[in-house]
Amino acid sequence: MAFPTETVYGLGADATNESAVAHIYRVKGRPADHPLIVHIGQLSQLDQWAIDIPDYAIALARDFWPGPMTLILKRSEKAKDFITGGQDSVGIRIPANPIALALLREFAGGIAAPSANRFGAISPTTAQAVKEEIGEFLDVHRDVILDGGPSLVGVESTIIECLEDSPRILRPGAITAEMIEKTTGLKIESSKSQTRASGLLDAHYAPKAKVFLLDPINPVVACIAGVGFIAAANHPTPDGAIRLAAPISDDEYASGLYEALREGDRKNLPAIYVIPPAGDGVAIAIRDRLQRAAFEGGSLR
Ligand code: TXA
Ligand code: MG
Numbered sequence: 029m030a031f032p033t034e035t036v037y038g039l040g041a042d043a044t045n046e047s048a049v050a051h052i053y054r055v056k057g058r059p060a061d062h063p064l065i066v067h068i069g070q071l072s073q074l075d076q077w078a079i080d081i082p083d084y085a086i087a088l089a090r091d092f093w094p095g096p097m098t099l100i101l102k103r104s105e106k107a108k109d110f111i112t113g114g115q116d117s118v119g120i121r122i123p124a125n126p127i128a129l130a131l132l133r134e135f136a137g138g139i140a141a142p143s144a145n146r147f148g149a150i151s152p153t154t155a156q157a158v159k160e161e162i163g164e165f166l167d168v169h170r171d172v173i174l175d176g177g178p179s180l181v182g183v184e185s186t187i188i189e190c191l192e193d194s195p196r197i198l199r200p201g202a203i204t205a206e207m208i209e210k211t212t213g214l215k216i217e218s219s220k221s222q223t224r225a226s227g228l229l230d231a232h233y234a235p236k237a238k239v240f241l242l243d244p245i246n247p248v249v250a251c252i253a254g255v256g257f258i259a260a261a262n263h264p265t266p267d268g269a270i271r272l273a274a275p276i277s278d279d280e281y282a283s284g285l286y287e288a289l290r291e292g293d294r295k296n297l298p299a300i301y302v303i304p305p306a307g308d309g310v311a312i313a314i315r316d317r318l319q320r321a322a323f324e325g326g327s328l329r
Pocket of ligand 1 (some may be wrong): 063139187
């Protein structure tokens with residue numbers, strides 16, 4: 029079942045059912061050694077999936093669940109190799125979307141779910157985007173897409189590894205380093221270096237169009253008519269470019285980013301020029317995803 033969460037749509041299956049989980053990997057076209065996040069509906073279920081949970085992880089769970097945060101914890105017996113990719117750890121999250129929570133509480137077990145996109149593509153933030161990504165690979169007699177409207181956060185959850193004396197950010201998201209430090213009273217390393225260090229994360233989150241990142245101070249778009257353009261509302265649209273988004277805040281930038289990139293692909297644009305947001309907070313996660321999207325376009329990296 030594909031279902032909405034506040035970050036992005038997930039493609040879910042019973043986390044104890046090996047053949048259902050294998051179907052997720054087939055639909056996504058994802059390598060089998062990539063671990064999945066187990067979604068749960070209540071904090072009381074955490075002990076079923078994880079052991080030796082550090083106090084700081086409990087503090088994070090209490091402050092930020094339900095919410096856009098995944099904790100990487102030492103796995104229990106219940107978290108099998110087909111969930112963890114054979115690792116000794118498991119990713120757990122309680123999402124904040126009311127439909128996701130209702131589904132999880134009704135089911136009462138863990139739901140393993142990656143983002144509901146094909147491997148390497150950008151995550152879907154609407155039910156329509158799920159259909160476009162994986163519709164043709166779903167089994168019409170068995171698989172379902174739940175439509176919960178657009179995802180509010182729009183970028184994937186912050187992934188925090190909680191295996192040592194202090195937390196490490198593996199993927200930046202809406203729960204920021206400052207928020208984690210405030211809750212845990214522990215110092216953590218900057219998200220950027222951690223993300224680069226992780227070999228586990230998806231290699232890219234790329235649309236078909238080539239993504240070029242522009243310098244916010246000098247955003248020159250060499251006059252190519254018909255390219256897409258994404259930037260905060262205060263940046264004017266360059267002559268001949270097709271505006272795909274004009275967010276008025278970083279939150280709005282995050283929630284609309286993937287749909288804007290997808291719209292560029294729907295319009296078959298050859299390239300999308302993007303001025304990334306400059307600030308902290310969720311802007312760090314936006315820049316992280318944009319740099320991954322731009323990698324395939326061969327622009328800034
Ligand atoms: O916001 C989200 O996290 C969304 C929604 C659906 O919950 N899910 C999501 O899942 O983004 P996915 O599979 O697309 O990305 C999860 C990332 C993967 O890069 C995976 O490698 C990493 O989490 N991950 C999962 N379990 C892990 C583990 N035990 N250790 C390290 N990384 C892990
Ligand atoms: Mg993903």
